[in-house]
Amino acid sequence: MPGALLERGTRGKGRMTAGIGSASRRRISPCRWDPVLTTGRISNDILPNPAARRWPPSFSSIPGWLLSCEMFPAFLIKSVGLGLLAVARLSSAELAVPSDLTVDMSVPGEVNLAWTAANLRPYQLEGSMDLLTWAKVGVPVVGSGAPVSMVDGPVSAARKFYRLRVGAVRPGFDRYSTQRNDDESSGLVPIGFPISLFGRTETHCYINNNGNITFDRQLIDWTPNPLQNLGFTIIAPFWADVDTRPAKSDVVRYSYSSETVDGHPAFGVNWMNVGYYSSRDDKLNSFQLILIERSDTGAGNYDMEFNYNQVLWETGDVSGGVNGYGGSPSRSGLTNGIDRTVELAGSSSPTIQLDANPATGQPNLLTGLIYRSRNSNIPGRYMFQVRGGSVLGALAVNAGPNQTLGQGSTIALDGSASDPGGGAVTVRWSVRKASGVVTFSDPDILNPTVIVPTIGVTELMLTATSVSDPNVSASDIVQIK
Structure with missing residues (x-):
């Protein structure tokens, strides 16, 4: 190439x-x-x-x-x-x-x-x-x-x-590689230095083909679930149905103990020019995860980068995608799976994080992952500082308990959202799944009333976004049936 x-x-x-x-x-x-x-x-x-x-x-x-x-x-x-x-x-x-x-x-x-x-x-x-x-x-x-x-x-x-x-993707971080595969994971891989995340210290991780790393278990899931509901810790620059079997796709590559960033030891995983399920390589994505040791600021501290050079597809065929678009699209963020989540703005929203709108061909200049940034002047680079086990900017969001319809179709929602760092957040309710029309009294408050269809299951999503850092959001889903 x-x-x-x-x-x-x-x-x-x-x-x-x-x-x-x-x-x-x-x-x-x-x-x-x-x-x-x-x-x-x-x-x-x-x-x-x-x-x-x-x-x-x-x-x-x-x-x-x-x-x-x-x-x-x-x-x-x-x-x-x-x-x-x-x-x-x-x-x-x-x-x-x-x-x-x-x-x-x-x-x-x-x-x-x-x-x-x-x-x-x-x-x-x-x-x-x-x-x-x-x-x-x-x-x-x-x-x-x-x-x-x-x-x-x-x-x-x-x-x-x-x-x-x-290009936001840093060169190198390709000393080791996985085999061509679909939905597989590495064994435990050393990070090269201890990292503190959500109250735990980690020294190893699993590198999962589908655009993420985990610590407690390998993850074969190809359709990305809401991060808040997972029940385990995950770091996911681009969780989607990656398939590295097709000829034009590269494999997943990674390095530990041999790379540095600005003089600091670093761990990195490259998903460069990777295809999507099922064995599709007409569109290829290139993205990267970097963990940078920062014990100079405190034990277990580090910086984390999500780097994107190219995002042309978002969904595999079995996740409802058509030619790489729509269905259940990719998620980009990290979470402890319970009450601490960071997601990039637009995560799980169809087409807006792609380089261009597939319907019009126009670049997604305001929403595409390669055009925006966080704590960096390089488009496509999103940097998070992890200090004392907490991700600066992580938001806490809860859409409330699942509910069952009584005699009527009107429900009072009971959401909550906050920034543990004390910053202000905005919130918005949206419809993820419904058999008919859903009407909110006000979708931009935590506790609106909502009229839902009386047939089937309705899924509503509460999304919170940091006012000071709009590239950071978190979401949670409530079911009504």
């Missing part, structure tokens, strides 16, 4: 040559690799796709500048060199890009790149038919500038612009 070079962090001298096919062979006009400022600081490079060609999904991108180029050869859209060219003039030290990259365009029809790589980052490529470009990391706003100077071809032709952004 073209991105492998960047993901592995190649050391030593690297060199790549990209050629142009005979139909495109011509003298290359000099390019001006000068940053072009638009309104404010541009956080992503925007590049054209002159040939409207498809691009392998797992590339990366980097916060930086809008590039201006008098002519951009079409063949570059196919090479790793595209990413390197995109970062050629960036100077921000925190990006850890090669400082000695050279671009040699002296030979007609070729571009030669040479560099000494110390710490390259993974890349992700995204396309847009306009300049809704990403002028601030994680916040889509309308950009400005000179897009005509970045295209190859008639100014009047319809064109699609590309940008590169920093």
Whole structure:
């Protein structure tokens, strides 16, 4: 895969040559690799796709500048060199890009790149038919500038612009791997350091193929259940029906004791380019879990990251999904299974956490996992601090006891929700399952009355969201029958 070079962090001298096919062979006009400022600081490079060609999904991108180029050869859209060219003039030290990259365009029809790589980052490529470009990391706003100077071809032709952004998935964490499988789990794997979570200290975990890790038991469940009701602890960056048997899917990979993040020992699991049930690989997801030892702040303390590079499917076929969409979609969060839960906003809600709306093809810029972030300026990265066994930002939610209808169809709900840290929360009731119309007196309070159908089982969900951190929510379900 073209991105492998960047993901592995190649050391030593690297060199790549990209050629142009005979139909495109011509003298290359000099390019001006000068940053072009638009309104404010541009956080992503925007590049054209002159040939409207498809691009392998797992590339990366980097916060930086809008590039201006008098002519951009079409063949570059196919090479790793595209990413390197995109970062050629960036100077921000925190990006850890090669400082000695050279671009040699002296030979007609070729571009030669040479560099000494110390710490390259993974890349992700995204396309847009306009300049809704990403002028601030994680916040889509309308950009400005000179897009005509970045295209190859008639100014009047319809064109699609590309940008590169920093991939949230950290390189490495792939020393060990599982076998190709569906619904299986590893044996107990050492984390490499003790972690304190919800009043317990853990040193080992089970790595489950379906996008999560557990501590008390292996978990084969392919349809994600409400986290609050599990009765056991789980950390789930993307709990869904992952199937690594198809040919285009990679297997689950992980590392312990051999990796660090910012000098701290780290444990990580990669679900990179994984398919979904049943043996489907027409869409692939890439996400990662990282645990970073932080005993410098207290025994058992650590940071936790959910990192997402690509989310194209959300549901397996047997979970009610159709072509990877709908049904009982993925859940992203962690819980002790009783009274402490953190879920990312949009968890278990159909389609909104995907990279794009499958019905319209439009990017989910405000809700997609790869576009948002938490405690990070890198889109797709959600960081949680675990201190003294508690997850900062965990919410407590209870939808109340299950109820049985009496003579009428009106029920008084008895929900509760709070932030143990003292922060404010908002709440909302929604319908998960019903045989007819459900009417709330007010869905945005904890204890509304509700009119439900008198036939069948009705399931209502109470969701609480942190006011100060809207990317954090928790939910619970009550049944009425």
